[in-house]
Amino acid sequence: MSQDFKQAALDYHQFPKPGKISVELTKPAQTSHDLSLAYSPGVAEPVKEIAADPENAYKYTGKGNLVAVITDGTAILGLGDLGPLASKPVMEGKSLLFKRFAGVDSIDIEVESESPQAFIDTVRRIAITFGGINLEDIKAPECFEIERTLIEQCDIPVFHDDQHGTAIVTVAGALNALEIVGKKVEDAKMCVLGAGAAAISCTKLLILAGMKPENIFMCDRNGVIHSGRTDLNQYKQAFAVDTDKRTVDDALNGADIFLGLSGPNMVTGEQIKTMAPNPIIFACANPVPEIMPEIVKEVRPDAIMATGRSDYPNQVNNVLGFPFIFRGALDVRAKRINEEMKLAAAKALAGLAKEPVTQEVLDAYGLESLEFGRDYIIPKAVDTRLLGAVSAAVAQAAVDTGVARKPFPANYPLKTLADI
Ligand SMILES: NC(=O)C1=CN([C@@H]2O[C@H](COP(=O)(O)OP(=O)(O)OC[C@H]3O[C@@H](n4cnc5c(N)ncnc54)[C@H](OP(=O)(O)O)[C@@H]3O)[C@@H](O)[C@H]2O)C=CC1
Numbered sequence: 001m002s003q004d005f006k007q008a009a010l011d012y013h014q015f016p017k018p019g020k021i022s023v024e025l026t027k028p029a030q031t032s033h034d035l036s037l038a039y040s041p042g043v044a045e046p047v048k049e050i051a052a053d054p055e056n057a058y059k060y061t062g063k064g065n066l067v068a069v070i071t072d073g074t075a076i077l078g079l080g081d082l083g084p085l086a087s088k089p090v091m092e093g094k095s096l097l098f099k100r101f102a103g104v105d106s107i108d109i110e111v112e113s114e115s116p117q118a119f120i121d122t123v124r125r126i127a128i129t130f131g132g133i134n135l136e137d138i139k140a141p142e143c144f145e146i147e148r149t150l151i152e153q154c155d156i157p158v159f160h161d162d163q164h165g166t167a168i169v170t171v172a173g174a175l176n177a178l179e180i181v182g183k184k185v186e187d188a189k190m191c192v193l194g195a196g197a198a199a200i201s202c203t204k205l206l207i208l209a210g211m212k213p214e215n216i217f218m219c220d221r222n223g224v225i226h227s228g229r230t231d232l233n234q235y236k237q238a239f240a241v242d243t244d245k246r247t248v249d250d251a252l253n254g255a256d257i258f259l260g261l262s263g264p265n266m267v268t269g270e271q272i273k274t275m276a277p278n279p280i281i282f283a284c285a286n287p288v289p290e291i292m293p294e295i296v297k298e299v300r301p302d303a304i305m306a307t308g309r310s311d312y313p314n315q316v317n318n319v320l321g322f323p324f325i326f327r328g329a330l331d332v333r334a335k336r337i338n339e340e341m342k343l344a345a346a347k348a349l350a351g352l353a354k355e356p357v358t359q360e361v362l363d364a365y366g367l368e369s370l371e372f373g374r375d376y377i378i379p380k381a382v383d384t385r386l387l388g389a390v391s392a393a394v395a396q397a398a399v400d401t402g403v404a405r406k407p408f409p410a411n412y413p414l415k416t417l418a419d420i
């Protein structure tokens with residue numbers, strides 16, 4: 001990263017006001033009459049209504065459109081466990097994306113917790129404030145139990161973005177990339193580097209989308225996760241395969257797909273050279289991928305290359321998922337976000353990439369033209385059609401699977417944020 005870019009990033013966060021989000025008022029608060037409605041005595045009326053029926057919280061407060069982005073700071077992007085305070089720029093960033101892309105009000109909450117149980121207790125105690133909870137950057141394996149318990153204990157959607165947001169976007173991108181290179185998902189061989197929150201959830205959803213478990217070689221710091229290993233936790237154990245492959249080199253050799261969800265610069269051009277023809281390389285670690293696109297271009301010009309970043313083609317990043325998934329879930333007041341809703345989101349994303357690209361998107365990226373193909377396997381984040389397509393798919397799947405507490409919204413598909 002150049003010195004200029006580093007300074008620009010720091011200046012962006014510092015000026016004109018520190019941070020990226022603030023609170024806005026939705027009601028007039030100028031006159032004494034306004035204040036008597038907003039606060040005492042008027043505020044007592046909605047209080048009594050909510051005390052009589054908790055559902056009224058959705059009618060009289062911002063709860064229904066409010067999502068908390070909550071972390072313990074143990075897996076900040078690919079930077080690791082730098083603690084909750086250091087994670088705040090990322091969490092504010094997620095809140096920014098919620099608002100910018102899907103009109104969801106969002107606040108970041110960084111929790112200093114001495115144990116997963118303390119984190120769970122903290123989140124459970126504040127959950128009623130929100131319409132949904134987006135867990136972020138919590139490391140594996142703790143994240144799995146944290147999410148499972150909170151889903152059980154909260155009556156609002158709880159969604160670990162690094163697991164499911166990433167999985168939805170990865171499945172969409174992988175299915176499209178396979179289609180472009182003319183390979184079948186059920187035949188594709190994959191090397192997954194990383195066996196944490198994102199890697200495990202992406203692999204699960206890819207299997208649900210048709211990939212065969214025996215074709216997947218997941219690697220952690222100790223190499224391939226195989227059935228002879230005795231050091232695996234239950235989450236990794238589920239992906240142990242009977243194989244004589246032992247190293248990342250072995251797993252990459254002949255693989256059709258490389259899915260990196262680990263850390264910076266983990267694989268070399270030499271390793272990538274050994275992949276099958278037309279390899280699909282998703283180097284998704286942030287901010288620095290497992291291998292840079294420039295290196296891949298040099299050693300494997302036949303590759304389809306994606307990263308988690310905004311500054312290269314094919315951004316496989318959960319930003320394409322979580323804002324719209326929550327939009328759809330909130331609008332039908334879904335009790336939870338289930339597998340059907342996730343797959344529906346993935347299919348909507350994959351489908352949108354095949355539609356003609358709008359002028360608005362071309363202008364935003366300074367491009368003359370762009371069409372479904374090697375450099376465009378997944379929609380761009382600024383594509384306003386994501387709001388309509390993904391939210392509607394998620395809401396419909398929630399209704400169809402019985403987790404919606406409200407009918408499919410009459411104003412769907414949304415065209416712009418003004419429709420919300
Ligand atoms: N593009 C996107 O949308 C997203 C990208 N990510 C990226 O994925 C990465 C992982 O995030 P997350 O799953 O949340 O974090 P976790 O802490 O849950 O998992 C990290 C995983 O990376 C593995 N790992 C770390 N170093 C190595 C190494 N040298 N060799 C092999 N494996 C290694 C760890 O192995 P071990 O189990 O042995 O410790 C662990 O399994 C980050 O870089 C993050 O930025 C995450 C979410 C979304």
Ligand SMILES: CC(=O)C(=O)O
Nearest residue numbers: 077078162286317318
């Ligand atoms: C994108 C994201 O959530 C991550 O890298 O952790």
Ligand SMILES: [Mg+2]
Nearest residue numbers: 077136137162
């Ligand atoms: Mg994250």
